[in-house]
Amino acid sequence: MDVLYFAWVRERIGLPREKVETDATTVAELVAELRRREERYEVAFADLSALRVAIDQELTDFDAPISGAREVAFFPPMTGG
Amino acid sequence: MRVLVQDSPFDLAAEMTGFGGDGMGAIVTFTGVVRNNDRGDLVAMDIEHYPGMTQSALTRIATEASARWSLGDVLVIHRHGRLEPGEQIMMVATASRHRKDAFEAAEFLMDYLKSRAPFWKKEITRDSADWVAARDEDEAALGRW
Numbered sequence: 114m115d116v117l118y119f120a121w122v123r124e125r126i127g128l129p130r131e132k133v134e135t136d137a138t139t140v141a142e143l144v145a146e147l148r149r150r151e152e153r154y155e156v157a158f159a160d161l162s163a164l165r166v167a168i169d170q171e172l173t174d175f176d177a178p179i180s181g182a183r184e185v186a187f188f189p190p191m192t193g194g
Numbered sequence: 195m196r197v198l199v200q201d202s203p204f205d206l207a208a209e210m211t212g213f214g215g216d217g218m219g220a221i222v223t224f225t226g227v228v229r230n231n232d233r234g235d236l237v238a239m240d241i242e243h244y245p246g247m248t249q250s251a252l253t254r255i256a257t258e259a260s261a262r263w264s265l266g267d268v269l270v271i272h273r274h275g276r277l278e279p280g281e282q283i284m285m286v287a288t289a290s291r292h293r294k295d296a297f298e299a300a301e302f303l304m305d306y307l308k309s310r311a312p313f314w315k316k317e318i319t320r321d322s323a324d325w326v327a328a329r330d331e332d333e334a335a336l337g338r339w
Contacts, residue, residue, distance in 0.1 A: 117244070119242060119244055119312070119314060120242055120314035120316070120325055121325050167244070167247060167312070170244070170246050170247035170250060170251075171247075172310070184246070186244060186247070188244070188312065188314065189314065189325065189327075189328070190309065190327075190328035190333070191308075191309055191310065191311060191312055191313055191314065191328065192308070192313060192314055192315045192325075192326045192327075192328050193272065193284070193307045193308055193309070193310075193311035193312070193313035194226055194283075194284060194304055194307040194308040194311075194313075
């Protein structure tokens with residue numbers, strides 16, 4: 114699946130998107146897997162309360178299943194308007 | 195209903211020409227402007243968005259407003275990219291037969307645009323670049339709807 118990062122999450126991880134092959138079944142499992150990769154992921158995902166997640170461009174939560182998802186995006190709380 | 199996501203400026207007067215039609219007795223517009231910071235040294239606001247999601251998120255918010263209030267028309271324009279102090283960032287417009295629906299729907303749109311539309315603002319000054327943090331009161335404002 115494609116994993117996308119926006120705003121400071123993108124800056125901390127150092128890229129806007131990447132392909133990820135995973136056996137994770139939920140967003141939380143995917144996050145745990147990413148955190149184990151490298152320190153920059155550990156830093157970006159250190160505080161999940163400061164993050165929001167969207168699956169296939171719909172806001173959801175970290176318990177959500179990701180089976181069949183094409184795109185998972187992580188970003189800070191939105192500041193539109 | 196129209197929802198526009200763009201980097202170019204918009205012209206409020208041009209957008210309002212004919213908006214709603216002659217059956218509508220009230221039009222409410224709100225325009226968001228890049229505000230300088232307290233020190234007065236803001237160079238620009240960089241506005242990032244999530245291209246695939248922005249249009250659908252804004253359309254959903256506008257559709258919800260149309261379902262909850264009696265509206266003749268709804269317009270949402272939100273810009274992205276680098277904007278300087280004083281530039282217009284976004285606008286909403288609502289038309290209704292009587293003013294109450296137009297006012298309430300415009301407030302609803304603004305409250306949801308703040309916290310549920312995938313935009314992120316970064317303040318650029320001469321010697322810093324900081325992401326604008328979401329405010330708790332913006333999230334709390336959704337509770338009244």
